[in-house]
Amino acid sequence: MYPENFRYTKEHEWVLAEGDTATVGITDHAQEELGDIVYVDLPKVGSRVEQGKSLGSVESVKAVSDVYSPVSGEVTEANALLADAPEKLNEDPHGAAWLVKIKLSAPEEVQNLMSASEYQTYVGAEK
Amino acid sequence: MITKVRNHLSPNESLLFERSSPGKKAYQLPDLDVPPVDAAEALGAENVRAEIEGFPEVSEVEAIRHFTRLSTWNYAIDYGMYPLGSCTMKYNPRINELVARIEGLAWAHPYQPEALAQGSMEVMARVESALAEITGMDAVTLQPAAGAHGELTGILLVRALLQQRGNPRKKILIPDSAHGTNPATAAIAGYAIENIKSSETGVLDVSALERLVTDDVAALMVTNPNTLGVFEENINRVAEILHAKGAMLYMDGANMNALVGIARPGDFGVDVMHLNLHKTFSTPHGGGGPGAGPVAVKKVLEPFLPAPRLKRSGEKWAYDYDREHSIGRVKAFYGNFGVLVRALAYILAHGGPGLRNATVDAVLNAVYIRKKLEPFFDLPYASPNMHEVVFSDERQAKLGVRTGEIAKRLIDYGFHPYTVSFPLIVHGAMMIEPTETEGKMELDQFIDAMISIAHEVETDPQMVKNAPYGTRTSKVDEVTAARKPILRWKG
Numbered sequence: 001m002y003p004e005n006f007r008y009t010k011e012h013e014w015v016l017a018e019g020d021t022a023t024v025g026i027t028d029h030a031q032e033e034l035g036d037i038v039y040v041d042l043p044k045v046g047s048r049v050e051q052g053k054s055l056g057s058v059e060s061v062k063a064v065s066d067v068y069s070p071v072s073g074e075v076t077e078a079n080a081l082l083a084d085a086p087e088k089l090n091e092d093p094h095g096a097a098w099l100v101k102i103k104l105s106a107p108e109e110v111q112n113l114m115s116a117s118e119y120q121t122y123v124g125a126e127k
Numbered sequence: 128m129i130t131k132v133r134n135h136l137s138p139n140e141s142l143l144f145e146r147s148s149p150g151k152k153a154y155q156l157p158d159l160d161v162p163p164v165d166a167a168e169a170l171g172a173e174n175v176r177a178e179i180e181g182f183p184e185v186s187e188v189e190a191i192r193h194f195t196r197l198s199t200w201n202y203a204i205d206y207g208m209y210p211l212g213s214c215t216m217k218y219n220p221r222i223n224e225l226v227a228r229i230e231g232l233a234w235a236h237p238y239q240p241e242a243l244a245q246g247s248m249e250v251m252a253r254v255e256s257a258l259a260e261i262t263g264m265d266a267v268t269l270q271p272a273a274g275a276h277g278e279l280t281g282i283l284l285v286r287a288l289l290q291q292r293g294n295p296r297k298k299i300l301i302p303d304s305a306h307g308t309n310p311a312t313a314a315i316a317g318y319a320i321e322n323i324k325s326s327e328t329g330v331l332d333v334s335a336l337e338r339l340v341t342d343d344v345a346a347l348m349v350t351n352p353n354t355l356g357v358f359e360e361n362i363n364r365v366a367e368i369l370h371a372k373g374a375m376l377y378m379d380g381a382n383m384n385a386l387v388g389i390a391r392p393g394d395f396g397v398d399v400m401h402l403n404l405h406k407t408f409s410t411p412h413g414g415g416g417p418g419a420g421p422v423a424v425k426k427v428l429e430p431f432l433p434a435p436r437l438k439r440s441g442e443k444w445a446y447d448y449d450r451e452h453s454i455g456r457v458k459a460f461y462g463n464f465g466v467l468v469r470a471l472a473y474i475l476a477h478g479g480p481g482l483r484n485a486t487v488d489a490v491l492n493a494v495y496i497r498k499k500l501e502p503f504f505d506l507p508y509a510s511p512n513m514h515e516v517v518f519s520d521e522r523q524a525k526l527g528v529r530t531g532e533i534a535k536r537l538i539d540y541g542f543h544p545y546t547v548s549f550p551l552i553v554h555g556a557m558m559i560e561p562t563e564t565e566g567k568m569e570l571d572q573f574i575d576a577m578i579s580i581a582h583e584v585e586t587d588p589q590m591v592k593n594a595p596y597g598t599r600t601s602k603v604d605e606v607t608a609a610r611k612p613i614l615r616w617k618g
Binding site: 036038039059061062086087 | 548605
């Protein structure tokens with residue numbers, strides 16, 4: 001269910017770090033809890049984000065929820081797909097519906113995050 | 128199937144604009160009996176308005192029918208039970224309306240000189256003293272225009288007092304079961320918010336509170352009974368912990384319908400609180416107003432209350448504007464006067480014993496529903512409940528039916544839905560508050576409807592998920608509406 005090469009946050013974001021860049025998204029558990037997603041608000045390319053601080057928001061029929069950045073750095077790309085097709089976030093949260101790509105300023109931060117099995121246990125406990 | 132209230136058949140209603148046809152009108156003016164004057168010449172062309180294009184032109188009966196039909200689309204407490212938890216949708220006795228229409232009160236003007244407004248001022252003074260007596264507090268302001276406005280006023284009073292003592296402090300503590308307006312209030316008043324998790328029995332965790340109350344904490348905002356309908360049994364201890372550190376206890380009076388005539392917040396350590404007159408004291412819930420959210424305080428906060436204050440000056444009432452420590456006005460004039468009149472009518476019509484009876488009946492009704500529905504719905508907190516009861520959809524969710532869908536099905540049975548998905552600490556919450564208004568017959572019909580839906584979920588969950596069927600508009604596709612909104616008429 002949860003890819004082994006991702007790391008996870010308690011706020012249900014995932015990050016895939018490759019060298020000094022990272023791809024960030026929200027987890028399958030997050031999209032399931034949110035329900036049908038209708039709008040995704042992402043940061044501008046070039047803006048700086050900080051670990052644990054809001055980088056944007058995801059709006060579902062139920063609620064608007066902040067997305068907290070799992071890592072610090074500079075946004076190099078925001079997923080254009082989500083502007084026209086927010087529903088992709090419900091369909092493929094770990095793949096095509098990634099949110100942003102970030103050039104890492106502190107790559108070691110990834111080590112603070114949960115592994116796939118830790119996250120699986122965490123969401124199991126939260127239920 | 129049990130059906131109860133059902134509107135007679137009526138077609139979907141077009142907009143008044145779509146019924147318009149040029150030249151139709153609902154009035155006829157008498158012939159002009161003075162010489163005609165050219166308005167542009169008399170007033171100057173720049174002061175004469177051109178015709179407004181596109182206004183609907185309809186006859187009197189068309190206008191009347193249009194608005195009368197629309198009015199029948201509402202569900203109202205005058206049709207039947209309205210078990211919307213946390214909202215106290217009680218019946219508003221007609222005597223309130225009669226009193227509010229007494230000429231001298233209905234036509235009172237806020238700029239009337241004090242000498243000619245003595246009756247209205249007496250009404251306000253009596254509302255203040257009745258609310259002070261009911262809450263066990265020392266002074267009341269009637270200015271705030273709604274509950275959340277009262278909250279903000281109350282927290283600003285706390286800030287003013289702490290400021291005077293030398294340090295307004297930084298944080299406000301709020302339990303995770305709170306109404307969302309509490310953290311919003313604290314933030315607007317310039318405080319950081321710290322959440323306190325509820326204990327397993329659904330009340331404030333006293334040991335967690337002891338750890339969290341530091342010299343940085345300005346106040347705790349607590350609703351009692353809380354949003355689970357559970358009385359905070361340690362409230363005296365909670366007040367002691369706060370007071371020992373110089374912090375204040377704020378009570379959100381949203382659930383005061385469980386306490387009136389039985390327990391007084393002023394007696395269990397509350398320093399400041401607001402009341403929602405539209406909940407507890409049967410004033411109109413309206414379409415968002417006008418409302419009233421009076422704030423009651425202990426003596427120590429009185430100097431900071433919004434100016435002006437009513438004061439006795441010899442035989443007369445007067446306004447006292449000379450209030451050195453006041454936080455200032457929070458509302459034009461003296462609050463929403465018409466609402467205050469209705470609340471006073473309600474209080475005086477009941478009297479002390481009557482108000483107490485209302486409270487007892489409100490709690491009895493909620494406990495009756497709980498006992499009858501407990502075998503069919505999951506009850507996440509087993510603590511004794513007061514005026515409302517919170518179930519969860521856990522059993523029905525296993526069959527794919529969630530709280531919102533059960534609520535929609537309830538519409539087919541002729542009831543307004545209960546409160547869905549609140550409080551947030553209960554996953555899939557179903558929050559039911561019958562109020563004292565309902566007799567046993569109405570409660571039994573509601574209970575039968577809920578049990579019937581529980582059976583339907585087991586036999587035909589898809590049918591329940593597609594509800595409602597008996598309404599003019601079938602289930603709305605909220606997702607498409609949000610993703611592809613149509614925001615303009617004929618747009």
